[in-house]
Amino acid sequence: MIVFGIGVAVFISPPATHYVESDAFRRAMEKETAKGLHFPRAHYAPIRRTGALTAQSESFEADNGQKAMKSLDAHGITAEFDPWGVFLRQWRFTDVRVQSGDVDIQIYKANPEAVPAKPWFAIFLPNRVYLEKIESAQANVTWRFRGERAGFFGTQLLITPNGRDFEYVASGGRLKMALVPDLDLRHTHILITKTLLTLYDLDVASDSHSDESIRAQGYAGLGKDRSVDVKANFNAVPIRQWLPAEWKDRFNGSAFGDLHWTGQNPKLESSSGEGLLCVRNGRIEDVPLLQKLGELSQKKSFERLDLNECSLKFAWRYPEIDIWDIIIEEQGKFRIDGKISIEGRLLRGTLNLGLTHEYLDWFPNPEEVFNRRSSGYLWTNVHLSGTIDEPVQDLSPRILELFKESPGAYLQLMFRQFGDWLKKTFGGD
Numbered sequence: 001m002i003v004f005g006i007g008v009a010v011f012i013s014p015p016a017t018h019y020v021e022s023d024a025f026r027r028a029m030e031k032e033t034a035k036g037l038h039f040p041r042a043h044y045a046p047i048r049r050t051g052a053l054t055a056q057s058e059s060f061e062a063d064n065g066q067k068a069m070k071s072l073d074a075h076g077i078t079a080e081f082d083p084w085g086v087f088l089r090q091w092r093f094t095d096v097r098v099q100s101g102d103v104d105i106q107i108y109k110a111n112p113e114a115v116p117a118k119p120w121f122a123i124f125l126p127n128r129v130y131l132e133k134i135e136s137a138q139a140n141v142t143w144r145f146r147g148e149r150a151g152f153f154g155t156q157l158l159i160t161p162n163g164r165d166f167e168y169v170a171s172g173g174r175l176k177m178a179l180v181p182d183l184d185l186r187h188t189h190i191l192i193t194k195t196l197l198t199l200y201d202l203d204v205a206s207d208s209h210s211d212e213s214i215r216a217q218g219y220a221g222l223g224k225d226r227s228v229d230v231k232a233n234f235n236a237v238p239i240r241q242w243l244p245a246e247w248k249d250r251f252n253g254s255a256f257g258d259l260h261w262t263g264q265n266p267k268l269e270s271s272s273g274e275g276l277l278c279v280r281n282g283r284i285e286d287v288p289l290l291q292k293l294g295e296l297s298q299k300k301s302f303e304r305l306d307l308n309e310c311s312l313k314f315a316w317r318y319p320e321i322d323i324w325d326i327i328i329e330e331q332g333k334f335r336i337d338g339k340i341s342i343e344g345r346l347l348r349g350t351l352n353l354g355l356t357h358e359y360l361d362w363f364p365n366p367e368e369v370f371n372r373r374s375s376g377y378l379w380t381n382v383h384l385s386g387t388i389d390e391p392v393q394d395l396s397p398r399i400l401e402l403f404k405e406s407p408g409a410y411l412q413l414m415f416r417q418f419g420d421w422l423k424k425t426f427g428g429d
Contacts, residue, residue, distance in 0.1 A: 020049045032091055033060075036131070038067040053081045065106070068166060068192035074101035074136070082132075090130040098136040103157070105143050105168075105192065134159040141170060150177035152185050165193045175204050181241045184208035195223040199230070205237075212236045212254075218261075226265040233258040239279060253282035253310070274315035282307035299359055305330050319344050332356060335377055340384060347391050349384040369398050 019025050026047050034042035042062035050056045056078050063071040076099025085092025135158050142151030155173030159166050168190045175183045186208050189200040197220045205212040214237060218230030237255040240248050259275035285304040309329045315322050324339035333356060340349030353370075354377030360366035370378035386392035 017049045020055060021047055029091070034062060037062065037065070037069060037072065039063070039065050039069070039072070050078070053083070055079055055081065067194070068105050070104040070106040072101065072103055074098045076100065085130060088130075092130045092132070094132045096131055096134045098134060098139070100138045101136050101157075102140045102142065103159075103168075105141060131159075131161060139170075141168065146178045148178050151175075152188070155185055162191055162193070165191070167191045181206065183214070193222070195221065195225070197222055206241055210236070212238070220266060228261065228263045228266050228271075230261045231259070232261075250286050251282075251284055253279040253307070255279055269318050272315075272317040274313070276313050277311065279307065279310040282310040301333070302359065305333070323349075326351070332376075333359060335375075338382075342388060345387045345389065347384055347386055347388050351382045351384065352379055353382050353395070354379045369395075 026044050029047065030042045030044055033044075034040065039062040041064075042060065044060050045058040047055050047057045058075065058077070060072065060074045060077055062069075065071060078097045079093045080095040082092040082094045135156075137156055138154055139157040140151060140153045141155065141157060142149055142153075144150070152170050153174050153176060155170040158169040160169075161167075169188070170185060171187045173185050175185050183204040183206055186203040186205065188202045188204075191198045191200065199216060199218050202214075202216040204214050212235065214232065214234045216230055216232040218228070220226075220228045220230075235256050239251060239253050239255050242255075243251055255277060256279075257275060257277040259273065261271060261273040263271035283304065283306055307328060308331045309327050312323055312326045314324075321342040322339070323341070325337075326339060327335075327337050329335040335354040336351055338349065338351035340347070340351070342348075354375070355370065356377060357366075360370060360378060366378060370380045372379040380395065380398075382393050382395045384391060384393055
């Protein structure tokens with residue numbers, strides 16, 4: 001107890017404070033922290049002692065990291081020192097808090113680190129920095145994706161050691177990444193080691209206060225094994241924000257489903273997977289094809305489709321994509337089912353199109369094309385070909401051929417079109 005009391009008295013004495021705030025101590029901490037976090041070098045702003053076991057520094061910077069952390073830029077740092085760690089040969093900090101910071105993480109290959117020669121008395125000194133936890137109220141955790149900066153921005157971050165590596169737990173903030181819209185981050189938990197990146201949980205949504213949920217779990221190999229295996233499920237996701245700009249005002253609804261992605265490595269060329277997609281409260285409107293069908297059939301309700309059912313299954317093994325169990329229906333109006341395959345950009349498939357009789361009274365003898373009757377619909381097969389940029393279907397030629405065989409019906413349709421043009425041009429009934 002006497003020795004311990006003397007040690008505490010020495011530790012909190014003015015000379016000890018002077019040493020903690022000296023450039024020599026700061027350089028020692030820079031060296032040890034850089035080594036502990038696997039950076040070649042690091043820099044602290046001047047260190048100020050704020051209590052018997054606490055110290056503060058305005059900033060810490062390090063880059064060119066050799067492991068999970070590529071760079072670290074922290075501001076407003078407060079650390080609590082555990083003197084008992086000296087007996088474990090550690091510069092041990094039980095609580096490190098950061099007001100704000102940027103952490104750039106990376107996938108790395110494990111390489112043996114050089115061990116510098118040490119003096120004989122080094123066996124009596126601490127040989128590493130141990131951080132029990134690092135907390136930041138507002139941090140940016142970023143990485144490179146498709147050549148752009150991506151990551152979690154403005155999140156609450158907790159970093160804890162896992163052996164010689166680190167676990168990252170973040171909540172709040174926004175996920176920004178190419179190919180997906182900006183999303184609110186509810187929670188994520190990631191472990192990055194020298195051989196494996198493990199995603200324990202990711203929970204995001206376009207609005208964190210809504211019922212929407214996108215969750216994922218999986219892993220990616222970082223050593224000789226570079227394989228990827230990720231499973232995701234999504235609920236009540238508004239589809240509009242995921243669509244290209246020219247489609248956003250034409251399609252609406254909420255998506256439900258799941259996805260399983262695997263690959264020998266993260267590259268798209270080696271990927272494969274499967275999934276299920278369902279859209280509830282689906283709506284399609286302001287589409288030129290529907291507008292034309294509405295004009296031809298004199299049915300304004302054709303210009304907007306409110307889907308009672310919309311679902312499909314899909315699988316891909318690069319570069320081929322198969323889509324099957326397609327069901328799209330507005331009851332009492334139409335139904336589509338069938339399957340499609342895409343290889344490269346080539347399109348192949350067969351869809352079954354069913355329409356109720358009232359939506360087929362605009363052309364003659366519809367039974368010659370829609371030659372099957374079932375479930376209240378008249379059905380025909382539509383064969384798809386061409387490319388995804390220029391798709392080709394065989395329904396239109398068959399309908400045109402039917403009009404050629406009935407000139408009277410063709411003239412009736414033409415005069416109807418002409419009458420609609422007069423109304424739009426001159427007004428009136």
